Amino acid sequence: xxxxxxxxxxxxxxxxxxxxxxxxxxxxxxxxxxxxxxxxxxxxxxxxxxxxxxxxxxxxxxxxxxxxxxxxxxxxxxxxxxxxxxxxxxxxxxxxxxxxxxxxxxxxxxxxxxxxxxxxxxxxxxxxxxxxxxxxxxxxxxxxxxxx
Numbered sequence: 001x002x003x004x005x006x007x008x009x010x011x012x013x014x015x016x017x018x019x020x021x022x023x024x025x026x027x028x029x030x031x032x033x034x035x036x037x038x039x040x041x042x043x044x045x046x047x048x049x050x051x052x053x054x055x056x057x058x059x060x061x062x063x064x065x066x067x068x069x070x071x072x073x074x075x076x077x078x079x080x081x082x083x084x085x086x087x088x089x090x091x092x093x094x095x096x097x098x099x100x101x102x103x104x105x106x107x108x109x110x111x112x113x114x115x116x117x118x119x120x121x122x123x124x125x126x127x128x129x130x131x132x133x134x135x136x137x138x139x140x141x142x143x144x145x146x147x148x
Contacts (some may be wrong), residue, residue, distance in 0.1 A: 029060035092126035
């Protein structure tokens, strides 16, 4: 908002935020609350957008509960950005990001790649990497989904 009162000087004033507005969100619930408040949405409207109950959204925003992995894709879509602060440059980081963006557990991701669940866990922790042929297969799945 710009305020100008019979003067050559222009003063720019930042719009005040509502009480409880998370300036620097740390938790996923705080990210959701910030986005909801930025969009001037009620909890009910935001809950509908994410396809959860209003109580569920309220619990996330107030730190009483955390979203489940399968709910991450809808949350990321609502936020319009990836809110997690983990590295995504290593092979393990790329796997974690893919799993979060698609709401996949290790079990579901392993079934998708036709590998063992423990293998996925080791890849994600950067304890192991697949051999060349397996690496191509995994990167193809991850990159194909990122391009779309």
